[in-house]
Amino acid sequence: MQKKVIEVRGLKKSFGDLDVLKGVDLDLYDGENLVVLGKSGSGKSVLIKIMVGLLTQDEGTLKVLGHEVSEMGSKALNQLRLRIGFSFQASALYDSMTVRENLEFPLVRNVKGIGKAEKDKLVESVLESVGLIQTINQMPSELSGGQRKRIGIARTLILKPAIMLYDEPTAGLDPITCMDINKLINQVNEEYKTSSIIITHDLTCAKVTGDRMAMLIDGVFSAEGEFEEVFKYSEDPSVKSFYDYNFIQ
Amino acid sequence: MAENTATHKSGLRRRVENFFIGLASAYRFVERFFREVWFPPYEFKEFIRQCYQIGYNSLPLISLTGFIVGVVFTNQSRPSLAEFGATSWLPALISIAVIRAMGPLVTALIAAGKVGSSIGAEIGSMKVTEQIDAMEVSATNPFKFLVVSRVLASTFMIPVLVMYTDFVALMGAFFNVNQHELVSLSTFFVQVFDALSFLDITSSLLKSLVFGFTIGIVGCYKGYNSTKGTEGVGKAANSAVVMAMFLIFIEELLALQITNFFRQL
Ligand SMILES: Nc1ncnc2c1ncn2[C@@H]1O[C@H](COP(=O)(O)OP(=O)(O)O)[C@@H](O)[C@H]1O
Numbered sequence: 001m002q003k004k005v006i007e008v009r010g011l012k013k014s015f016g017d018l019d020v021l022k023g024v025d026l027d028l029y030d031g032e033n034l035v036v037l038g039k040s041g042s043g044k045s046v047l048i049k050i051m052v053g054l055l056t057q058d059e060g061t062l063k064v065l066g067h068e069v070s071e072m073g074s075k076a077l078n079q080l081r082l083r084i085g086f087s088f089q090a091s092a093l094y095d096s097m098t099v100r101e102n103l104e105f106p107l108v109r110n111v112k113g114i115g116k117a118e119k120d121k122l123v124e125s126v127l128e129s130v131g132l133i134q135t136i137n138q139m140p141s142e143l144s145g146g147q148r149k150r151i152g153i154a155r156t157l158i159l160k161p162a163i164m165l166y167d168e169p170t171a172g173l174d175p176i177t178c179m180d181i182n183k184l185i186n187q188v189n190e191e192y193k194t195s196s197i198i199i200t201h202d203l204t205c206a207k208v209t210g211d212r213m214a215m216l217i218d219g220v221f222s223a224e225g226e227f228e229e230v231f232k233y234s235e236d237p238s239v240k241s242f243y244d245y246n247f248i249q
Numbered sequence: 250m251a252e253n254t255a256t257h258k259s260g261l262r263r264r265v266e267n268f269f270i271g272l273a274s275a276y277r278f279v280e281r282f283f284r285e286v287w288f289p290p291y292e293f294k295e296f297i298r299q300c301y302q303i304g305y306n307s308l309p310l311i312s313l314t315g316f317i318v319g320v321v322f323t324n325q326s327r328p329s330l331a332e333f334g335a336t337s338w339l340p341a342l343i344s345i346a347v348i349r350a351m352g353p354l355v356t357a358l359i360a361a362g363k364v365g366s367s368i369g370a371e372i373g374s375m376k377v378t379e380q381i382d383a384m385e386v387s388a389t390n391p392f393k394f395l396v397v398s399r400v401l402a403s404t405f406m407i408p409v410l411v412m413y414t415d416f417v418a419l420m421g422a423f424f425n426v427n428q429h430e431l432v433s434l435s436t437f438f439v440q441v442f443d444a445l446s447f448l449d450i451t452s453s454l455l456k457s458l459v460f461g462f463t464i465g466i467v468g469c470y471k472g473y474n475s476t477k478g479t480e481g482v483g484k485a486a487n488s489a490v491v492m493a494m495f496l497i498f499i500e501e502l503l504a505l506q507i508t509n510f511f512r513q514l
């Protein structure tokens with residue numbers, strides 16, 4: 001049996017009258033790439049935000065690396081957060097800082113007494129991983145959407161996370177850039193030995209990056225398995241329509 | 250039908266509710282500031298950066314308006330004093346007007362426009378593009394890094410800018426007085442300082458501290474609570490300015506009452 005790095009049981013979350021998650025069960029195993037599919041507004045982002053303590057569930061348990069996130073104090077939670085890389089949908093690069101400063105931010109804040117030489121080495125090594133060493137002194141506003149995504153991913157890699165959470169890594173990018181990002185996700189998984197959750201509604205991305213898929217429909221996971229299993233044999237009409245819709249597009 | 254009246258009723262009720270919800274959340278925000286400001290980590294670098302930003306942003310506009318206020322106010326006051334043959338009181342009159350009221354007010358209103366809106370827009374856009382969340386997941390307290398540093402910077406810088414505005418406005422006044430009454434710079438400033446009491450100066454500075462705090466905290470609050478989308482950011486910046494200006498006038502009124510109380514002692 002493989003080790004579980006994330007274990008979610010009976011997770012519920014509502015905002016006012018809106019029930020977003022209605023009892024989610026999910027496991028992420030060590031070393032795998034799990035793709036979470038679902039329509040926009042289905043609560044995918046909410047789910048991974050609960051995983052890093054940006055939001056708190058109403059009911060249910062969520063264990064990350066063995067810790068129940070909602071019960072952690074702020075110190076312990078921050079320690080845990082350093083082991084999780086979160087790639088935001090809008091990249092979330094700090095506008096007022098250069099690429100170098102963006103990448104240094106997690107380092108200087110969390111690694112006490114780090115020297116300049118070591119800092120430069122780490123920054124350059126993650127930039128090389130994402131293939132953007134030439135942008136080191138640019139501002140985020142000067143980068144393209146795909147480049148911003150890569151820098152966002154690089155920023156999370158700099159602390160060598162055990163888990164990567166990607167929130168719609170290919171949303172809003174052209175097909176070729178999408179493919180590049182997909183490759184990068186696979187490369188990160190191999191190079192950094194991460195376990196990842198990839199949120200997307202892009203089936204190409206899902207197929208290329210995922211070892212396993214899970215589909216979030218109406219607040220619960222209704223179809224789960226390998227790509228073929230989920231889509232070829234599913235009788236669920238919403239899964240089928242999701243598949244058809246993607247390929248008509 | 251029944252549903253219709255229900256929604257109609259709840260329309261008014263919702264507005265009243267929203268007002269109090271807003272008030273409560275503003276209160277919690279201010280309270281959180283006072284809870285977090287005392288404890289490390291202290292974001293000293295960010296504080297310095299913000300001080301510089303605030304000074305740099307408002308200096309040109311404040312210099313210009315300060316000087317013009319000095320010139321215009323002097324010029325407009327002259328006829329009334331001339332009626333009593335008392336134009337020699339001009340420096341004293343201007344000194345009191347500038348230090349007690351116009352310097353702090355002009356500076357705070359301009360800073361509310363320049364500094365308050367830029368804080369509101371900056372934090373608002375960081376909020377909607379998830380930069381604040383990104384900070385939080387890289388184990389940095391965004392409230393400390395962004396809010397506490399900015400509020401402290403504006404609380405510290407507005408009094409500094411007020412002193413500067415006072416000086417520029419007095420120079421504007423001197424420029425005008427010098428043309429008409431041929432008073433020398435040293436005589437002018439001797440008269441200016443003679444007119445002022447300790448209470449005038451301390452109350453002016455304390456008031457400026459409060460104005461600075463108001464501008465910073467309102468900008469941060471509006472930004473931190475801005476809603477999704479670029480429209481939300483614009484609204485945050487705009488309402489930061491309106492709210493800060495409104496509060497500044499209220500505070501000016503309160504400060505007047507308080508200093509008058511002390512003056513009578
Ligand atoms: N902080 C929040 N406050 C209120 N509602 C929220 C919040 N975050 C998300 N929601 C709502 O929850 C639902 C799911 O959002 P989200 O997880 O972002 O969807 P997606 O699956 O597209 O990522 C949406 O209807 C959204 O409006």
Ligand SMILES: [Mg+2]
Nearest residue numbers: 044045089167
């Ligand atoms: Mg989302």
